Amino acid sequence: MTPPAIPPPGVFGHNRSLVTPHYAMMPPAGILPSRLPGFAETVVRFQAAPALGARFAQALLEIGAGGGTTAPRDDGLEHFFYVLDGAVDVTVGGQAQRLGPGGYAFVPPGIAWGLRAEAPAQVAWVKRPYEPLPGVAPPVPRFGNRADVPRDTTNRPGRYIQFLLGTGDLAFDFEMNLMGFEPGSHFPCIETHIMEHGLLMVEGQGNYLLGRDWHEVWTGDFIWMGPFVPQQFYCTGWGPAAYLLYKNVNRDVT
Numbered sequence: 001m002t003p004p005a006i007p008p009p010g011v012f013g014h015n016r017s018l019v020t021p022h023y024a025m026m027p028p029a030g031i032l033p034s035r036l037p038g039f040a041e042t043v044v045r046f047q048a049a050p051a052l053g054a055r056f057a058q059a060l061l062e063i064g065a066g067g068g069t070t071a072p073r074d075d076g077l078e079h080f081f082y083v084l085d086g087a088v089d090v091t092v093g094g095q096a097q098r099l100g101p102g103g104y105a106f107v108p109p110g111i112a113w114g115l116r117a118e119a120p121a122q123v124a125w126v127k128r129p130y131e132p133l134p135g136v137a138p139p140v141p142r143f144g145n146r147a148d149v150p151r152d153t154t155n156r157p158g159r160y161i162q163f164l165l166g167t168g169d170l171a172f173d174f175e176m177n178l179m180g181f182e183p184g185s186h187f188p189c190i191e192t193h194i195m196e197h198g199l200l201m202v203e204g205q206g207n208y209l210l211g212r213d214w215h216e217v218w219t220g221d222f223i224w225m226g227p228f229v230p231q232q233f234y235c236t237g238w239g240p241a242a243y244l245l246y247k248n249v250n251r252d253v254t
């Protein structure tokens, strides 16, 4: 009799996935694919959504050759796209740009947008309802590339932050930042703040403190942190680590 095949590592005996009411840790393999109306040759893997407890949604889009969307549902939301792999033609309110790895686009609320890839591409997607401020116009569309955004290292030994949409502009109600770490570096304190996070590891590895427990995280992992979750990152391994971070900012509480 042929013995049963040995399961691949991580299937039994070791689990890195955890979902709690306040935070979630998700290795990519377990986030199963779906299709979306209005998209061709595209698989979506939702990582965060109101169903999880988040006040925003985040997903990984795997666009096949010739795929994408020209007529997504008009949801009135604001959107952010970040190209992880491949090249994508992104249209925002009639402006079009081809974005390669590290390229990104911000779509203000209610503005038409589209995505198209000639060859397979991977895109991180964040969307949320915009919170308007009286007397402040919503932000305008924006394109950029990680390579052109300065690395702020002020008071950050062994670390940097790249503010992809800038910081401190009240028109924006969220930031998208790249947080970078040299091996052995970490934050100066354990953060406990009102802002939520959607975190996608894009480089390296480390240990993440969520609540009271440390979690080993690798490139490709996703973490949702709800308001006030104690958090800290410690960069391990031989090389640098970096993650893309969603953070709601600039609004009062009601």
Ligand code: UGY
Residues within 6 Å of the ligand: 179, 187, 191, 195, 197, 231, 232, 233, 245, 247
């Ligand atoms: O800005 C931040 O909130 C950031 N330091 N948090 C994090 O990386 N978990």
Ligand code: MN
Residues within 6 Å of the ligand: 191, 193, 197, 231
């Ligand atoms: Mn934080």
